[in-house]
Amino acid sequence: MAVNSKKERRGMWAAAVPMFLLALTCLYPIYFALNNALKDNRGYILDRFGMVSDPNFENFVTAWGRARFSEYFMNSVITTVGAVFVLLLVSSMAGFALAVLRFPHRKLVFVLILGALMIPVQVILVPFYQTIIATGLLNTRTGLIISYTAFFLPFSIYLMTAFYAGIPRDLTEAARIDGARFFQVWWYVMLPMGKPALLTLGILNTLYCWNDVLISLLVLQNERTLMVGITALRGEYTTNVPLLAAGIVLAAAPIVIIYLLFQRHIVAGIAAGAVKG
Amino acid sequence: MSDATNIGSKAEKRIAVLFLAPALLLLIIFRLIPLGWGFGMSFTDANNAGTARWVGADNYLRAVNDPTFQDSVANTVILLATMPMMVMLPMLLAILIHQGVPGGKFFRAVYFLPAVLSSVIVGAIFNVVLRYDGSLNEFLAVFGFDAVDWLGSSSTALGALIAVQLWSTFGMSVLIFMAGLTTVPEDIIEAARIDGARFWQRLWFIVIPSLRPIIEFVAVVTTVGLLTNMFGLVYVLTGGGPGTATTLPEFLIWLEQGKLNRPGYAAALSMFLFVMMAGVAYAQIRIMKRNAEV
Structure with a gap:
């Protein structure tokens, strides 16, 4: 107006x-x-x-070398990329099943998956930590990748399901009648069609994984991710502020660049969670 | 989709199970089972040495009488009381941008910047900015204000934490409101304008009522954030202090399970948080279900 x-x-x-x-x-x-x-x-x-x-x-040289930010950087990159890849794969499969396939109790399964939102990591901090130890995933990057996937999955599945549900059914029906098996419908029709949603989800999950501190503090205790590395750079009274600032620049630069490049998709993803259709 | 179409072929059912299996397994192993396990642990005196004895409801009774936990709940109540402000301010900003405030595009892009930064980075920066000799006090001195130890005194620490949380999340809410505003019927607003309705009247009678679902959504997301997304900020900004001034349940759970070596007790505290969280999450799930139209 x-x-x-x-x-x-x-x-x-x-x-x-x-x-x-x-x-x-x-x-x-x-x-x-x-x-x-x-x-x-x-x-x-x-x-x-x-x-x-x-x-x-x-300061950048010191942070990268002596303060071991080069290692932290690698850990953050590997766990973020790994988790985002697994998240996209798993949520695209689940979203396809929930939005396109016909099977009993479909709605119930969808609600149960969303129900996991009631169990954030803080609520299961102790037993989750024990689970990580029991499965031999403590101090492994694989463990952190799996943990990120488990905690960021419900929203990803929600978004993929909502997106796939919006694709005209005729398209998938046509593919089916043509004799394509369900797996091929997913691989050749749904995955390419889902690209916009996958891109949005990829960027949002990159943001979440890269910025996480609590889960990585629990799972990776010997090595560190960048965010845990930042917390280690500051002492109570003796913080070397220029060094801390250099660490902050190194840790934040990738995410700020991604934001500047993909601003539109982040907005689209956030809007999709809030606004109908 | 009607119920009649819910019956698929055998092959279809099999593939559905196959496609859902990874997601369901991950959620069951890393979220559902730990929830049950944690519930069981909350009745024991489990410690990190691996011994655990059944102690009945002792942990819960202790929690109710634990001054630190009481303080953390009180802090949460104060935090939640600021929720309406954390919803209304971004809404007003979004409406102003939508209404074509000068520089709106610039504001929209810049406001989101804090939201992409990790709470650890935000915390580390404000930890320096809010010091007694930090740049905020330096800035305020220009206007003749005395320096305040924002994070070091118990009367201002929680307020500072809330302000930083608001600062680091409002951009996200502005974006959500901007998305919601595109669904507000433009022609009705235009008609009201021609009929002579003033800005505030149009806002109150047309824009805000049609934003209701978005207001609900932002309120829920904000509340979830306040209950479970403050760890990074507390950890870096104040460490829960001074004293218990900024200790929140999620931070206390972390302390009890790790540093204080009382996982059993921490598990009991977690159950309190779960109850608080479940109600909010239920509202969130209802909104998401409505939006997804599955």
Whole structure:
């Protein structure tokens, strides 16, 4: 709806001022991290808030090498990519079954899968940890991949089911009558058709896995992911802020880049969870 | 889809089982069974050494009388009381952007930035910003305010935690509201405008009523976040302190199972969280079921 009168237009401009200030606070972390990462520790202590005067990349070298961020980075990449791949595969299969196939108690199975949302990791922290030990998955990347899959699966299945349910049935029926087996219908029809939903889900799950700290704190105790590495960089009073800032830049850069590249899909995915159709 | 079509061929049923098996196995092994196991453990004095004795309802009785747990519940109540604000503020921002506030596109893109950052990163940054000698106090000093130890004093720590949580999630809610606003009937708003309805009138009588399902959804997502998504922030920002000022149940469960070596007790605390969580999750599942139209 367009704005009515002169008075309303003035109101809009008045609202834009606090909104602009809020936007500045959202950009501040980028300035904070980049600016401080380029200072050396002495320069930071001398001038904590000012713009860096003689930028150097020493902190990045230290973080990447001595603070072992190169290892953490690999752990984060492997577990995130692995989990996202498994999540897409498993949720696409389940979504196909729930939306296209006909079998008894279909709705009940769907609701039961969503019911897992009632059991977040905090609620089963202790027995989940024991399960990870009992299955020999403690301190393995495979264990973290499986854990991420188990915890981010219900929403993924929900989204794939909703997406597949929206595809005209004639298409799948036609494929079926043509003699394609169900497996081929999934592989040749549903997977390609599901690309937009899979892309959206892939990006959202990348965000969740990459940013997770609690699950990775539990499952990977010897090695670390980036987020756990960040927590290790800060001591109570002795935090080396420039080094911490460099770590933050290394840990956040991939996700910020993905956001900038795929903004549209993230929005679409979030909207799909909230808005009908 | 009608019930009549629910009966598939034998091959179809078999393939359905096959396709659902990985998902169901993962959820059963890593979520359902642990829930039952945890329930059992909550009646024992299990510790990390591996011995466990049946202690009946002792853990639950202890929890009810545990001042730390009481504080964590009180903190949760305060946290949940801020939920309406965490819904209304993003709604207002989304409506203003939708109404064509100057710079709207820029705001929409920038507001989401904190939401893509991990709670650990947000926590680590604000941990420095909110220090006694941090940049917030430095900034406030320009206007003549005295420095405050935002995270170190028990009167401000929880408020600071809530503010940071709001800051790091509001962008997500703005996006959801923006998506919802596209479903608001434009022609009715336009007609009301021509009839002379003012901005606030159009908002109150047309926009907000048609946003109701979205408001519900955001309220549920926000509540789920407040109950179970604060760990990273608490862990990095305040460590639950000072004292118990920012201790939340999920953080306490973590402490009890690990550092304090009382998994049995932690399992009992988890059951309290499960009960709190189940009600909210039920509302969430109902909304999702309605939206998916399976």
